[in-house]
Amino acid sequence: MNRLLAMLQKEFLQMFRDRLTIGMIFMLPLVQLLLFGYAIQTEVKHIPTVVFDQSLSSDSRELLDAFKASGYFDVTHVAGSYREVTEMIDSGRAKVGMVFPPDFAVSLKRGESAAVQVLVDASDSMVASSTIATASSIGLLKSQNIIAQKAGVIEPPYDIRVRPWYNPDGITAYYMVPAILGIIVTMTMVMMTSMSIVRERERGTLEQLIVTPIRPYELMIGKIIPNIALGYSQITVALLVGSLVFNVPIRGSLLELYLLTLFFITASLGIGILISNIAKNQMQAFQMSFFVLLPSILLSGFLFPREAMPLAVQYIGNIIPLTYYLVIIRGIVLKGIGFSYLIPQVTALLVFSLVLLAISIAKFKKKIA
Secondary structure, X not given: OHHHHHHHHHHHHHHOOOHHHHHHHHHHHHHHHHHHHHHXXXXXOOEEEEEEEOOOOHHHXXXXXXXXXXXXXXXXXXXXXXXXXXXXXXXOOOOEEEEEOOOHHHHHHOOOOEEEEEEEEOOOHHHHHHHHHHHHHHHHHXXXXXXXXXXXXXXXXXXXXXXXXXXXXXXXXXXXXXXXXXXXXXXXXXXXXXXXXXXXXXXXXXXXXXXXXXXXXXXXXXXXXXXXXXXXXXXXXXXXXXXXXOOOOOOOOHHHHHHHHHXXXXXXXXHHHHHHHHOXXXXXXXXXXXXXXXXXXXXXXXXXXXXXXXXXXXXXXXXXXXXXXXXHHHHHHHHOOOHHHOHHHHHHHHHHHHHHHHHHHHHHHHHHO
């Protein structure tokens, strides 16, 4: 019994010895509960919407006001052409496009059904399903109100023609498989990199490398390049499985996908190396990696659409590299878009990579000085 008590005392003392471990034990669950409690919302509102109104009539504005009043559609841009609408949806700056034809008001005055085209980015299945149901419901309710007020009206005044793009059948695998690829790379690059370097430090093999004439940045490069090769091999296998097993279409350029993936891999490696410089042992490295991985899954748009999250939580998601890579991989694989549409995401990942690697190298150099 005395030996058991002594062992328990030793374990508790070791657990609470340093402040980092105490912070992880008490703060990690609290922060995650508060953050994810506010972030996880399945009801998608405030969907960025682009409008191309060729009618420019009071009737079109009245229907558009009904869409905006629902709280589901936020008109963020007024387009001057149909091409501008498609470019906004392709780039991801808008999830919905509404197109009013020139004869919209004329058709209503004649007692005919006035068509409204609603283009939906169906690469995000949760946003698409919410948008399609809401748009159809608003058109139906407005039509019923007009029919009730005017005698002799038989046809529904509004004909809401919803056109889901990129994934019209709503196949979940098309939406999830490319995103899972990003999660796999994040998990491998962050967790394996952070723990492997800490493990070497615990075993003393890192000190053996330090006493050699090798420079800190050369040591970092030696750690990074093999992991980049590992990341690319995982991506290749995942794309093959997604294409052959789940029939996920790859509509864009594979070369562009591989080139742009490099920025995501280096950004994830930068996080892993930074964790390895902060953590004192493998347990701390694992806890900190998990603290990065869980927000990446929940706040990046992997499971829950970012449009449904509070604005403050969206800002937190903006400092997660996976947030930008999901736009890249879903854009290339499902939409078939290229680099010109993805410059903001690539720029963000490049900044992440340079800043994180620079901090990691500087911190590592300070440790061995």
